[in-house]
Amino acid sequence: MMLRLYEGLAALGVHTVDMGVGPSLYKDVMKNRDMYVVEGSTERPSLAAYGRRVKLAPKRFATRAVQNNPRLNNTVRETLRKVYGTKQKLLR
Secondary structure, three states: OOHHHHHHHHHOOOOOOOOOOOOOOOHHHOOOOOOOOOOOOOOOHHHHHHHHHHHHHHHHHHHHHHHHHHHHHHHHHEEEEHHOOOOOOOOO
């Protein structure tokens, strides 16, 4: 099904498809190259900036831990499907 989708997109002139963050088997099968994107922000040193970094650190750590472990990633995705009954975006 995904192959047909990508073939249709190519026929429409689409050259790049963003498959999102994290490893997945279908991404490895469907891709023809890797394109790395960096995420980040810049703030002046301040108490508010430090507070934001401290607040976001646990979520970022948990997200990366799940996304970088295929077995854990699949378990979390399957659990979300069972709980919500639909595909959920992982920790976004």
